[in-house]
Amino acid sequence: MGMRVGYARVSSSGQKLDLQMDRLSDCDRIYHEKASAASAKGRPELQKALDFVRDEDVFVVTKLDRLARSVVDLAGIVQKLEIKKVDLVVLDQGIDTTTMYGRLQFNILAAIGEFERELIKERSMEGRIKAIARGVKFGAKPKLTKQEIADLIRDFEEPGCSKTEISEHYGISRSSVYRLYAENRS
Incomplete structure:
Protein backbone atom coordinates (compact mmCIF):
# COMPACT_ATOMS: atom_id res chain seq x y z
CA MET A 1 0.00 0.00 0.00
CA PHE A 115 -18.03 17.02 -22.96
CA GLU A 116 -17.57 20.58 -21.68
CA ARG A 117 -14.09 20.82 -23.26
CA GLU A 118 -15.48 19.62 -26.61
CA LEU A 119 -18.26 22.23 -26.42
CA ILE A 120 -15.72 24.97 -25.71
CA LYS A 121 -13.55 23.81 -28.62
CA GLU A 122 -16.57 23.70 -30.96
CA ARG A 123 -17.73 27.20 -29.93
CA SER A 124 -14.21 28.56 -30.33
CA MET A 125 -13.95 27.13 -33.84
CA GLU A 126 -17.36 28.58 -34.78
CA GLY A 127 -16.28 31.99 -33.47
CA ARG A 128 -13.00 31.77 -35.39
CA ILE A 129 -14.80 30.90 -38.65
CA LYS A 130 -17.21 33.82 -38.19
CA ALA A 131 -14.31 36.18 -37.41
CA ILE A 132 -12.41 35.08 -40.53
CA ALA A 133 -15.57 35.65 -42.59
CA ARG A 134 -15.69 39.21 -41.17
CA GLY A 135 -12.08 39.73 -42.28
CA VAL A 136 -10.34 39.36 -38.92
CA LYS A 137 -6.70 38.34 -39.38
CA PHE A 138 -5.23 35.87 -36.89
CA GLY A 139 -1.58 35.47 -36.01
CA ALA A 140 1.25 37.91 -35.59
CA LYS A 141 1.13 41.14 -37.52
CA PRO A 142 3.71 41.39 -40.32
CA LYS A 143 6.91 43.13 -39.21
CA LEU A 144 7.58 44.65 -42.61
CA THR A 145 5.45 46.83 -44.87
CA LYS A 146 4.95 45.95 -48.54
CA GLN A 147 7.52 48.59 -49.48
CA GLU A 148 10.06 47.16 -47.02
CA ILE A 149 9.49 43.66 -48.46
CA ALA A 150 10.06 45.03 -51.98
CA ASP A 151 13.28 46.70 -50.76
CA LEU A 152 14.34 43.44 -49.06
CA ILE A 153 13.87 41.52 -52.33
CA ARG A 154 15.93 44.13 -54.19
CA ASP A 155 18.66 43.89 -51.51
CA PHE A 156 18.53 40.08 -51.60
CA GLU A 157 19.15 40.04 -55.35
CA GLU A 158 21.99 42.58 -55.09
CA PRO A 159 25.32 40.75 -55.69
CA GLY A 160 27.56 40.74 -52.63
CA CYS A 161 24.82 41.82 -50.21
CA SER A 162 25.06 39.69 -47.04
CA LYS A 163 21.86 37.97 -45.89
CA THR A 164 22.99 38.57 -42.30
CA GLU A 165 23.26 42.31 -42.99
CA ILE A 166 19.79 42.26 -44.57
CA SER A 167 18.33 40.49 -41.53
CA GLU A 168 19.98 42.97 -39.15
CA HIS A 169 18.85 45.96 -41.25
CA TYR A 170 15.18 44.86 -41.21
CA GLY A 171 15.23 43.46 -37.67
CA ILE A 172 14.25 39.92 -38.69
CA SER A 173 15.96 36.54 -38.69
CA ARG A 174 17.99 35.20 -41.62
CA SER A 175 15.40 32.44 -42.11
CA SER A 176 12.70 35.14 -42.40
CA VAL A 177 14.79 36.88 -45.06
CA TYR A 178 14.89 33.70 -47.15
CA ARG A 179 11.18 32.95 -46.50
CA LEU A 180 10.05 36.47 -47.47
CA TYR A 181 12.19 36.35 -50.60
CA ALA A 182 10.74 32.96 -51.61
CA GLU A 183 7.15 34.08 -50.93
CA ASN A 184 7.35 37.48 -52.63
CA ARG A 185 9.74 37.35 -55.60
CA SER A 186 8.02 37.71 -58.91
Whole structure:
Protein backbone atom coordinates (compact mmCIF):
# COMPACT_ATOMS: atom_id res chain seq x y z
CA MET A 1 0.00 0.00 0.00
CA GLY A 2 1.29 3.46 -0.91
CA MET A 3 1.26 6.73 0.98
CA ARG A 4 -1.65 9.07 1.56
CA VAL A 5 -0.57 12.46 0.22
CA GLY A 6 -2.70 15.48 1.11
CA TYR A 7 -3.01 18.86 -0.56
CA ALA A 8 -4.54 21.97 1.02
CA ARG A 9 -4.94 25.42 -0.49
CA VAL A 10 -6.48 28.75 0.42
CA SER A 11 -6.95 31.58 -2.05
CA SER A 12 -5.79 34.56 -0.03
CA SER A 13 -3.41 35.35 2.78
CA GLY A 14 -6.35 36.25 5.07
CA GLN A 15 -7.71 32.70 4.95
CA LYS A 16 -6.44 29.92 7.19
CA LEU A 17 -5.37 26.41 6.28
CA ASP A 18 -6.19 25.03 9.76
CA LEU A 19 -9.48 23.28 8.93
CA GLN A 20 -8.10 21.59 5.83
CA MET A 21 -4.92 20.58 7.64
CA ASP A 22 -7.00 19.01 10.46
CA ARG A 23 -9.07 17.04 7.94
CA LEU A 24 -5.89 15.82 6.23
CA SER A 25 -4.13 14.83 9.47
CA ASP A 26 -4.22 11.11 8.61
CA CYS A 27 -2.08 11.73 5.51
CA ASP A 28 1.56 10.66 5.51
CA ARG A 29 2.60 13.89 3.81
CA ILE A 30 0.75 17.20 3.25
CA TYR A 31 1.51 19.91 0.73
CA HIS A 32 -0.13 23.30 1.31
CA GLU A 33 -0.09 26.80 -0.10
CA LYS A 34 -1.82 30.14 -0.33
CA ALA A 35 -2.47 30.68 -4.04
CA SER A 36 -5.42 31.77 -6.13
CA ALA A 37 -3.98 30.77 -9.52
CA ALA A 38 -6.53 29.80 -12.15
CA SER A 39 -4.60 26.68 -13.15
CA ALA A 40 -2.26 24.16 -11.59
CA LYS A 41 0.73 25.92 -13.20
CA GLY A 42 0.47 28.82 -10.74
CA ARG A 43 0.52 26.54 -7.70
CA PRO A 44 4.05 25.25 -7.04
CA GLU A 45 3.13 23.11 -4.02
CA LEU A 46 0.45 21.30 -6.05
CA GLN A 47 3.08 20.65 -8.73
CA LYS A 48 5.46 19.28 -6.09
CA ALA A 49 2.71 17.02 -4.72
CA LEU A 50 1.81 15.74 -8.20
CA ASP A 51 5.50 15.09 -8.92
CA PHE A 52 5.92 13.29 -5.58
CA VAL A 53 3.02 10.81 -5.76
CA ARG A 54 3.64 7.41 -7.29
CA ASP A 55 2.00 4.06 -8.02
CA GLU A 56 -0.47 2.98 -5.31
CA ASP A 57 -0.43 6.34 -3.49
CA VAL A 58 -3.69 8.09 -2.64
CA PHE A 59 -3.97 11.83 -3.29
CA VAL A 60 -6.34 13.45 -0.77
CA VAL A 61 -8.05 16.87 -0.82
CA THR A 62 -10.94 18.20 1.25
CA LYS A 63 -12.90 19.67 -1.70
CA LEU A 64 -12.54 19.60 -5.48
CA ASP A 65 -12.32 23.40 -5.61
CA ARG A 66 -9.15 23.20 -3.47
CA LEU A 67 -7.59 20.99 -6.14
CA ALA A 68 -8.82 22.54 -9.40
CA ARG A 69 -10.21 25.91 -10.44
CA SER A 70 -11.95 24.66 -13.60
CA VAL A 71 -13.10 21.43 -15.20
CA VAL A 72 -10.26 21.69 -17.72
CA ASP A 73 -7.73 22.14 -14.90
CA LEU A 74 -9.24 19.18 -13.03
CA ALA A 75 -9.05 16.97 -16.12
CA GLY A 76 -5.33 17.74 -16.49
CA ILE A 77 -4.62 16.95 -12.85
CA VAL A 78 -6.64 13.73 -12.96
CA GLN A 79 -4.82 12.65 -16.10
CA LYS A 80 -1.48 13.06 -14.29
CA LEU A 81 -2.80 10.99 -11.39
CA GLU A 82 -4.13 8.26 -13.69
CA ILE A 83 -0.82 8.03 -15.59
CA LYS A 84 0.99 7.59 -12.27
CA LYS A 85 -1.67 5.07 -11.07
CA VAL A 86 -2.55 7.25 -8.09
CA ASP A 87 -6.04 7.19 -6.58
CA LEU A 88 -7.93 10.35 -5.64
CA VAL A 89 -10.01 10.96 -2.52
CA VAL A 90 -12.11 14.12 -2.15
CA LEU A 91 -13.39 14.09 1.42
CA ASP A 92 -16.37 16.51 1.21
CA GLN A 93 -17.74 15.20 -2.10
CA GLY A 94 -17.33 11.54 -1.12
CA ILE A 95 -15.19 10.78 -4.16
CA ASP A 96 -12.87 7.84 -3.56
CA THR A 97 -11.35 6.19 -6.62
CA THR A 98 -9.99 3.37 -4.47
CA THR A 99 -13.53 1.93 -4.60
CA MET A 100 -15.59 0.71 -7.55
CA TYR A 101 -18.37 3.25 -6.84
CA GLY A 102 -15.92 6.10 -6.41
CA ARG A 103 -14.34 5.31 -9.79
CA LEU A 104 -17.79 5.25 -11.38
CA GLN A 105 -18.71 8.61 -9.85
CA PHE A 106 -15.42 10.13 -10.87
CA ASN A 107 -15.61 8.75 -14.42
CA ILE A 108 -19.04 10.35 -14.78
CA LEU A 109 -17.54 13.68 -13.67
CA ALA A 110 -14.63 13.21 -16.08
CA ALA A 111 -17.02 12.46 -18.96
CA ILE A 112 -18.94 15.65 -18.21
CA GLY A 113 -15.64 17.54 -18.17
CA GLU A 114 -14.64 16.05 -21.54
CA PHE A 115 -18.03 17.02 -22.96
CA GLU A 116 -17.57 20.58 -21.68
CA ARG A 117 -14.09 20.82 -23.26
CA GLU A 118 -15.48 19.62 -26.61
CA LEU A 119 -18.26 22.23 -26.42
CA ILE A 120 -15.72 24.97 -25.71
CA LYS A 121 -13.55 23.81 -28.62
CA GLU A 122 -16.57 23.70 -30.96
CA ARG A 123 -17.73 27.20 -29.93
CA SER A 124 -14.21 28.56 -30.33
CA MET A 125 -13.95 27.13 -33.84
CA GLU A 126 -17.36 28.58 -34.78
CA GLY A 127 -16.28 31.99 -33.47
CA ARG A 128 -13.00 31.77 -35.39
CA ILE A 129 -14.80 30.90 -38.65
CA LYS A 130 -17.21 33.82 -38.19
CA ALA A 131 -14.31 36.18 -37.41
CA ILE A 132 -12.41 35.08 -40.53
CA ALA A 133 -15.57 35.65 -42.59
CA ARG A 134 -15.69 39.21 -41.17
CA GLY A 135 -12.08 39.73 -42.28
CA VAL A 136 -10.34 39.36 -38.92
CA LYS A 137 -6.70 38.34 -39.38
CA PHE A 138 -5.23 35.87 -36.89
CA GLY A 139 -1.58 35.47 -36.01
CA ALA A 140 1.25 37.91 -35.59
CA LYS A 141 1.13 41.14 -37.52
CA PRO A 142 3.71 41.39 -40.32
CA LYS A 143 6.91 43.13 -39.21
CA LEU A 144 7.58 44.65 -42.61
CA THR A 145 5.45 46.83 -44.87
CA LYS A 146 4.95 45.95 -48.54
CA GLN A 147 7.52 48.59 -49.48
CA GLU A 148 10.06 47.16 -47.02
CA ILE A 149 9.49 43.66 -48.46
CA ALA A 150 10.06 45.03 -51.98
CA ASP A 151 13.28 46.70 -50.76
CA LEU A 152 14.34 43.44 -49.06
CA ILE A 153 13.87 41.52 -52.33
CA ARG A 154 15.93 44.13 -54.19
CA ASP A 155 18.66 43.89 -51.51
CA PHE A 156 18.53 40.08 -51.60
CA GLU A 157 19.15 40.04 -55.35
CA GLU A 158 21.99 42.58 -55.09
CA PRO A 159 25.32 40.75 -55.69
CA GLY A 160 27.56 40.74 -52.63
CA CYS A 161 24.82 41.82 -50.21
CA SER A 162 25.06 39.69 -47.04
CA LYS A 163 21.86 37.97 -45.89
CA THR A 164 22.99 38.57 -42.30
CA GLU A 165 23.26 42.31 -42.99
CA ILE A 166 19.79 42.26 -44.57
CA SER A 167 18.33 40.49 -41.53
CA GLU A 168 19.98 42.97 -39.15
CA HIS A 169 18.85 45.96 -41.25
CA TYR A 170 15.18 44.86 -41.21
CA GLY A 171 15.23 43.46 -37.67
CA ILE A 172 14.25 39.92 -38.69
CA SER A 173 15.96 36.54 -38.69
CA ARG A 174 17.99 35.20 -41.62
CA SER A 175 15.40 32.44 -42.11
CA SER A 176 12.70 35.14 -42.40
CA VAL A 177 14.79 36.88 -45.06
CA TYR A 178 14.89 33.70 -47.15
CA ARG A 179 11.18 32.95 -46.50
CA LEU A 180 10.05 36.47 -47.47
CA TYR A 181 12.19 36.35 -50.60
CA ALA A 182 10.74 32.96 -51.61
CA GLU A 183 7.15 34.08 -50.93
CA ASN A 184 7.35 37.48 -52.63
CA ARG A 185 9.74 37.35 -55.60
CA SER A 186 8.02 37.71 -58.91
